[in-house]
Amino acid sequence: MRGPMPTYTSGVCPLCGSARLRAIGALDPAGARLPPPPGSRVVSCAGCSLVFVDPLPHWSDGDFAVLYGDDYFAAMPSWWHEVREQREPARRFAVAARHLRSGERTVLEVGAGVYGFMARHLAARGWSATAQEPATAFHARLRGADARLRVVGTPFLDLPADERYALLFADSVFEHVANPLDYFRQAHDLLAPGGLLYLVSPNEHSLVNWLLTARNRVTGRGARMLCPYRESFHLLGYTRGALEWASRRVGLDLVYFARRHDYRWLHELHGGSGRLRYGRAALRWAMDAAGVGFNLEAALRRPR
Numbered sequence: 001m002r003g004p005m006p007t008y009t010s011g012v013c014p015l016c017g018s019a020r021l022r023a024i025g026a027l028d029p030a031g032a033r034l035p036p037p038p039g040s041r042v043v044s045c046a047g048c049s050l051v052f053v054d055p056l057p058h059w060s061d062g063d064f065a066v067l068y069g070d071d072y073f074a075a076m077p078s079w080w081h082e083v084r085e086q087r088e089p090a091r092r093f094a095v096a097a098r099h100l101r102s103g104e105r106t107v108l109e110v111g112a113g114v115y116g117f118m119a120r121h122l123a124a125r126g127w128s129a130t131a132q133e134p135a136t137a138f139h140a141r142l143r144g145a146d147a148r149l150r151v152v153g154t155p156f157l158d159l160p161a162d163e164r165y166a167l168l169f170a171d172s173v174f175e176h177v178a179n180p181l182d183y184f185r186q187a188h189d190l191l192a193p194g195g196l197l198y199l200v201s202p203n204e205h206s207l208v209n210w211l212l213t214a215r216n217r218v219t220g221r222g223a224r225m226l227c228p229y230r231e232s233f234h235l236l237g238y239t240r241g242a243l244e245w246a247s248r249r250v251g252l253d254l255v256y257f258a259r260r261h262d263y264r265w266l267h268e269l270h271g272g273s274g275r276l277r278y279g280r281a282a283l284r285w286a287m288d289a290a291g292v293g294f295n296l297e298a299a300l301r302r303p304r
């Protein structure tokens, strides 16, 4: 099997096309599965505030299969599985329901992986639920998780717009793609009037990333943001400004934006031992509560 061989673009923002880029720092090459091209850096776009790596690798579908492999979805501890299967879909859907203006009960989970947590949550509540996952190796587990799911392998950008959805749910998808504007455009076209695109993506402007980047400026190890060449292969970091720009450009309205619920505090409590873990958990909780944790969620609505 050949190794991944991406093509690269450089010098322009992949979202808004601006060439006004502000360097945050050199890309930290630690843990890279293949060597980054020389001069790789993390930049912030002065036009829309998207954070991305420059040069930007464009992976093929074959590259994705090699990079993500069969172990991309490692087994989760049972307490964390419970959070992701029960608590989070219920919380996120409660947020979505406040902003939904479509009466349809149709959901498409984009890049559903092996779990399809939101699609399953809504299938169990009478919704017509579709789980889109281009890696067909994951389909058996998706179907086995809930026989009510309609599982499709068509790439997201190739889905026909004659079928529309009240809710598009994309967790850990939009930060992986080198052509994000195509994804926002397709989301608009697949949404029913009044429907919502609900995005979950990392917050690259977390306090921990900021502190480690500041430290690395001194030690010369580069910016601690994004991870284009190691797990989990994040190319882009969204901000409120970037999502507002994308929304305006494709005809959606940004109706919800939050940087909360990263659950790092719960990982500290479950993962560590000794009394120090309570202090670390409290610190993690405080950072998350202050909106400088690791998670970002947003809802973009198609006007009626």
Ligand SMILES: [Zn+2]
Pocket (backbone or CB within 6 Å): 013, 014, 015, 016, 017, 018, 045, 046, 047, 048, 049, 050
């Ligand atoms: Zn931009």
